[in-house]
Amino acid sequence: MRTRRAVILGLGGTAGALAFTLGLGWWKSRNSAQPGAGLLPLPVADMSFNLSNHRGNPVQPADWIGRPTMVFFGFTWCPDVCPTTLSDISDWLADLGPEADRLNVALISVDPERDTPTVLAEYLSNFDRRIVGLTGQLPEVEKAAAGFRAKFEKLPRDGDYTMNHTAGVFLFHADGRFASIIDFHEDRRFALPKIRRILT
Incomplete structure (x- = not known):
């Protein structure tokens, strides 16, 4: 069985191409056929979800108001897009220096079945300590994704499953207004x- 260490270090070839397709391309190709296609993410203040962070503490959208926010959807068994993006985020935070301490930075797991707070804590220990992992009941994750206009779905794969999901890092102003997306x-x-x- 693949270890998370191998996953985090990255898999080349087919896995990388598949992950790219499932991540970035999936949102662009599928978004137009889904309800709400083309809509911008809601302001954070208008979102509604109840999740837990990787330390076991509850998190709601209101907790993010007052600080700029950076959010990425992913999962710990993601073969390429997620560890690559989390590494990029870690580099960006390092480049920003002390300014980065003013940000809310979160990974929302689209795989709550496997991504418990403990699993997220272990996984995120490989990246910048300011990145917080969020998980919870599937309906709450779906509510979070709906607010961000993100998409995800579970796909069977080799007797197990993988997750199709929106790739991109969502950015919000401190007052909760949507700012932009950083593409994969x-x-x-x-x-x-x-x-x-x-x-600023």
């Missing part, structure tokens, strides 16, 4: 200015 593999020259704009 977006060049750091463009990603960092987007983050700095929500910090």
